[in-house]
Amino acid sequence: MSPTRALFTVFTMSEQRENILVHASDLFVKDGVEGFSMRKLARRVGVTAPALYRHFDSREALVFAVLGEAYRRMSRHLYAALEGESPRERLRLAGEGYVTFALEHPRLYDALFASPELVGIAELPPEVEAQGCAVGRFWNDRIRECMDAGILRRADPEAVGLTLWAHAHGLISLHARGLLMPGENGDTAAFMIIYRASIARLIQGLGVDVDEGDEQRDTLEAAAALPV
Amino acid sequence: MSPTRALFTVFTMSEQRENILVHASDLFVKDGVEGFSMRKLARRVGVTAPALYRHFDSREALVFAVLGEAYRRMSRHLYAALEGESPRERLRLAGEGYVTFALEHPRLYDALFASPELVGIAELPPEVEAQGCAVGRFWNDRIRECMDAGILRRADPEAVGLTLWAHAHGLISLHARGLLMPGENGDTAAFMIIYRASIARLIQGLGVDVDEGDEQRDTLEAAAALPV
DNA sequence: GTCTATAATCCGATAGAC
DNA sequence: GTCTATCGGATTATAGAC
Numbered sequence: 001m002s003p004t005r006a007l008f009t010v011f012t013m014s015e016q017r018e019n020i021l022v023h024a025s026d027l028f029v030k031d032g033v034e035g036f037s038m039r040k041l042a043r044r045v046g047v048t049a050p051a052l053y054r055h056f057d058s059r060e061a062l063v064f065a066v067l068g069e070a071y072r073r074m075s076r077h078l079y080a081a082l083e084g085e086s087p088r089e090r091l092r093l094a095g096e097g098y099v100t101f102a103l104e105h106p107r108l109y110d111a112l113f114a115s116p117e118l119v120g121i122a123e124l125p126p127e128v129e130a131q132g133c134a135v136g137r138f139w140n141d142r143i144r145e146c147m148d149a150g151i152l153r154r155a156d157p158e159a160v161g162l163t164l165w166a167h168a169h170g171l172i173s174l175h176a177r178g179l180l181m182p183g184e185n186g187d188t189a190a191f192m193i194i195y196r197a198s199i200a201r202l203i204q205g206l207g208v209d210v211d212e213g214d215e216q217r218d219t220l221e222a223a224a225a226l227p228v
Numbered sequence: 229m230s231p232t233r234a235l236f237t238v239f240t241m242s243e244q245r246e247n248i249l250v251h252a253s254d255l256f257v258k259d260g261v262e263g264f265s266m267r268k269l270a271r272r273v274g275v276t277a278p279a280l281y282r283h284f285d286s287r288e289a290l291v292f293a294v295l296g297e298a299y300r301r302m303s304r305h306l307y308a309a310l311e312g313e314s315p316r317e318r319l320r321l322a323g324e325g326y327v328t329f330a331l332e333h334p335r336l337y338d339a340l341f342a343s344p345e346l347v348g349i350a351e352l353p354p355e356v357e358a359q360g361c362a363v364g365r366f367w368n369d370r371i372r373e374c375m376d377a378g379i380l381r382r383a384d385p386e387a388v389g390l391t392l393w394a395h396a397h398g399l400i401s402l403h404a405r406g407l408l409m410p411g412e413n414g415d416t417a418a419f420m421i422i423y424r425a426s427i428a429r430l431i432q433g434l435g436v437d438v439d440e441g442d443e444q445r446d447t448l449e450a451a452a453a454l455p456v
Numbered sequence: 457g458t459c460t461a462t463a464a465t466c467c468g469a470t471a472g473a474c
Numbered sequence: 475g476t477c478t479a480t481c482g483g484a485t486t487a488t489a490g491a492c
Binding site for chain 2: 032033034110113114115117118132150151152153155159160162163164165166167168169170171173174176177179180194197198201202203204205206207208209
Binding site for chain 2: 460
């Protein structure tokens with residue numbers, strides 16, 4: 001490598017691409033979708049904006065890469081549930097892994113579920129789409145497993161999975177918007193208690209039992225004590 | 229009014245303010261948060277951009293007004309549930325009114341639950357915030373009413389209300405992102421079936437009954453027949 | 457109340473030198 | 475592979491004429 005070139009070439013092509021992607025994820029995490037620009041990213045990486053185009057064809061391609069990385073992180077959180085030693089434990093761990101990812105990376109979680117045009121892209125790349133389907137399959141497998149083990153009422157696993165997914169996603173979204181707890185916000189410990197109590201309600205059912213009438217359970221009392 | 233002034237003055241101040249607000253809501257509905265700009269709005273109203281500042285101090289003030297109008301529409305949908313003649317019917321109508329508003333005005337619904345910075349404002353105005361609280365109170369009242377009538381298991385109405393709200397919000401969000409049905413999207417009729425079936429699951433509970441084991445209910449069979 | 461004109465920023469992307 | 479310089483566009487908002 002000639003001395004004149006060494007002045008500019010600090011990273012190799014692929015190293016710098018990796019470096020840009022890391023900084024891009026950081027910027028996404030800090031400023032969210034709306035604050036993500038090529039110029040800001042270039043400033044953060046320590047180069048000028050045009051240099052980024054040597055590594056990514058466009059802003060859109062860069063966003064794709066960030067979303068792909070986000071999906072990979074979420075998958076890692078979820079798949080850790082396979083460490084559980086029973087169907088019930090694996091389902092519980094999957095639920096916890098999902099919400100943990102959402103709480104640890106709220107801007108990434110937002111971006112994964114935002115409308116494509118809101119992220120500044122036309123539509124999700126097929127690679128990311130496929131990862132989403134894989135996550136869905138993993139989730140449904142955990143539920144089917146619990147039905148087979150007699151822990152969940154037998155029904156269509158996909159339908160039950162959707163109910164649980166929608167509930168988790170909704171609770172996470174409302175929490176992220178600060179709509180759950182009136183005073184002290186950002187309290188993840190309090191949110192986790194609310195989250196678990198709400199899931200317990202889903203399992204038990206909101207309707208009255210045919211025989212036992214107006215009985216109260218422990219989990220419900222814990223939830224009732226919280227300021228919601 | 230002198231002839232020279234009449235050339236420009238077609239609306240009175242408040243009439244034009246109203247007119248701008250209507251067009252602003254339309255533009256919001258069409259282009260969403262990210263496509264809402266003073267210049268687009270001016271073009272649509274039929275004036276130039278600076279003219280808008282005679283009626284609204286800033287873009288932010290205009291967004292406030294649009295969000296306030298959106299909340300008023302949502303409230304109207306919800307409060308219609310008071311026409312119901314029993315607690316169960318009023319709760320059902322409230323749930324249907326909520327989802328109906330979300331499906332009829334998806335961009336407004338998005339805006340109401342989006343992070344303030346994503347709408348291009350610092351934070352929600354207190355007027356809108358207060359309307360949100362009122363909606364929450366109305367919803368909790370419907371649930372308390374059903375507990376008193378023995379239709380819902382007795383528990384903290386706010387906690388149960390949160391579970392139901394999160395589930396509805398999550399399902400609506402996932403539907404709006406096209407994540408529910410693989411092929412034909414935008415099918416609101418199919419979504420309503422999924423929505424109602426999922427609520428039925430919440431009421432009945434996902435866990436197994438202590439005695440009846442693996443029995444199947446009608447609503448679940450209907451849901452299982454759907455492609456999810 | 458509305459206009460024209462313009463200030464002041466931001467953005468994505470490209471050309472060509474080194 | 476990175477630079478400087480620049481194009482072409484978007485935006486919010488203001489000043490001053492009528």
